Amino acid sequence: MNPGSNRIARALLVLIAIVMFATLSGCATMSNPANPKDPFEGFNRTMFKFNDKLDDVALRPAATMYQTVLPSFVQTGIGNFFGNLGDVWTAVNNLMQGNVDKGMSDVMRVALNSTLGLAGVLDIGSEAGLTKHKEDFGQTLGVWGIKPGPYVVLPVFGSYTLRDTIVFPIDFNADPWTYKYPVRWRNVGTAVRLIDRRASLLGASNLIEEAALDRYEFIRDAYMQRREGQIKDGKGMPDEEREVSPDTKLEKVHLKNPVGESNTVVNQQSTVAVSSNSMSGQLNAEAPPVPGTTSSLPNQEKHEKTE
Secondary structure (H helix, E strand, O other): OOHHHHHHHHHHHHHHHHHHHHHHHHHHHOOOOOOOOOOOHHHHHHHHHHHHHHHHHHHHHHHHHHHHHOOHHHHHHHHHHHHHHHHHHHHHHHHHOOOHHHHHHHHHHHHHHHHOOOOOOOOHHHHOOOOOOOOOHHHHHHHOOOOOOOEEEEOOOEEEEHHHHHOHHHHHHHOHHHHOOOHHHHHHHHHHHHHHHHHOOOOHHHHHHHHOOOHHHHHHHHHHHHHHHHHHHHOOOOHHHOOOOOOOOOOOOOOOOOOOHHHHHHHHHOOOOOOOOOOOOOOOOOOOOOOOOOOOOOOOOOOOOOO
């Protein structure tokens, strides 16, 4: 492992240690939390405000300029290129989940887009009828039966579950862009990737403000609901079994549509986090994911138009 990767790994471990400390502290002080899925609400709201402020002063202005200056076809090409990189880890996770058909479809997408699609700039796979998926290792663990644990808001990276936070370094290091050299190009690419993702979510802010009295609760419930849907999808459950549990704020989310309002709402808070590698040796620095965002939002690729 190169020195840059070592620094990134140490930074991620420190971040996770901080979150785990806050989590354990929360366990000691909140024996009866208002929401059992969010026992660390005080810590999470603080991180939520921090991420909001970071978005207001840095990401949103940059994304607005990016969207205004660059032609739409250039933005599409950028989104396609990084989306193709993300498909590599998605294919691996689909195969680990036992979804062989989806996994092989992802492999074919990467092969077509990386060759005929000019390194992924053109989305030939979608034109060929190969559906785009989005999977990460947290989803794979969920399919294997590992519970998500409580909701956690990470500084910079946004919404996660405790399970996904613990395996975050795996998703981070699984992104091919993490190993791009020279480092200066990795840094530039990471910044462009992050801004591109944020630009794709500019329309989400007004939607959230109009739809929710408490943005934190709205985004939390939408995120937890979406993650649950992704796990059920990985298990091959039919659509009719993927209804939202009655304790959520949102009555139903169209879980199969990653570019629908529900996912847009979730990802807006995770815009700073849109790519799980945004703090990787690229900004040095990622952008997955890229792996992640996160979530990402959890995080989504900008141009996932085919699912």
